[in-house]
Amino acid sequence: MIMEKLASNRIFGGEQCRYKHKSQTLSCEMHFSVYLPPQVQGGKQPVLYWLSGLTGTDENFVIKAGAQRVAAELGLIIVTADTSPRGDEVPDDPDHDYDFGLGAGFYVNATEEPWKEHYQMYDYITKELPALINANFPADETRQSIFGHSMGGHGALTIALKNPDKYRSVSAFAPIVSPIKCPWGAKAFNQYLGEDMAPWKEYDSVYLLSQAKKHIPMLIDQGTEDEFLENQLKPHLLLEVADEVDYPLQYNDREGYDHSYFFIASFVENHLRFHHKVLEEES
């Protein structure tokens, strides 16, 4: 696998770097970013994967979340991924809406034309990207966790629930918890997965959590003034099922916070410490 380093900046004693590579899974060129904490000088460190929300790229979290400070303290590698396949050859929403197509891959494997050639974000995030990271960085592949925001929170939750042996913990800021029951998800799944709704539930956190055989620690933060809370995010749907099946979900309503990175920045330290605690435990 070939990759090219595009940027490197020292921050909090570690290195924030950015790469591009040709993705076999997505049939296009992709960017990702990696924060290497100072502790990598001493050997392999655990890895946190971050998934951004609609319109995001690998860079939003790097620039806006302020996570490197705590990652440098705890010795966590943070890998941030893009939100969809990219490039002129990748089909986009005909109306170029922000909530479908480029910037809105929803972390699924599309089964429908014209999307399925490129929109295989589930396989990219769970297989190709970790393989690339593990082969090229001092990442301890036995210790990885995943987190994300909004659509990326949906991605993190579904990916962790489907792969509880690959990820030790999962967290989300303002996640879409049930794409099959919100307009964003319905629009995307209808096109990526087809009109038959039966396969949709395989990418629905509420359904997946109800079926989970192995329970890994889960943390969710949700701002009470989030503009998408009622219509799109609907965290109560997940809370109800978690309660029914006694899932270890820590959920925090954050009074007065909205959907922005100002909210994420305020609580990202809690998320990193949550994951670090789990990742430091003996497996």
Add this chain to the structure above:
Amino acid sequence: MIMEKLASNRIFGGEQCRYKHKSQTLSCEMHFSVYLPPQVQGGKQPVLYWLSGLTGTDENFVIKAGAQRVAAELGLIIVTADTSPRGDEVPDDPDHDYDFGLGAGFYVNATEEPWKEHYQMYDYITKELPALINANFPADETRQSIFGHSMGGHGALTIALKNPDKYRSVSAFAPIVSPIKCPWGAKAFNQYLGEDMAPWKEYDSVYLLSQAKKHIPMLIDQGTEDEFLENQLKPHLLLEVADEVDYPLQYNDREGYDHSYFFIASFVENHLRFHHKVLEEES
């Protein structure tokens, strides 16, 4: 004075907000941002003014520096200003270079045509903006300090050195310390202030520091891998004069850091604690 609130986001228990107003000094509409820490609920708090570098606006620091966390802990209001007058009526560099005209006001009062009508950033930062802040926010006008980055570091240093009774402390990341001896400064001063170099020294930190009657605490951080270090920033010029006149300058070389906000984010906590300590002392 009329101003309009454009945005408000909760972050670290405080409020990050953005405003626009009609500037009398600059004869145009300007934007600025204010972080109000939670402590403003209990009364007036000290104020830190931030000045950004070339191409910056009032928003770079807000989004990228991660300062709100420490400001919320210490109870500091942070006001971030734009870097030049703005608007279609404001003349720009004919070549639209990044280092002159819009986004590059250099915090001086221009004396030459066609710049002098709008480019009065020194008066805007030292008079109009503080008056607006003090009249509309819970700011303790007896306790204010100033800091900035690159061109904004030059702005902070010159403004503090010229107004040691208005600002209690000053700090800078990678400042231009002697605009009269670097290409960026020479280009800008030649046009804003005219070909006669005599008036230039009134905006030159090295000269101003050599003449300073009142010494206020000063902190400078400089990355050793800064791409502008040798040709534009030249901190040794300031260090030499500070040594000669025994100025209380704390200077830190930061090994491996560059000119970016990744550098600023890494050390902004030190700067806020530096200012806070001074601002908490009895005057």
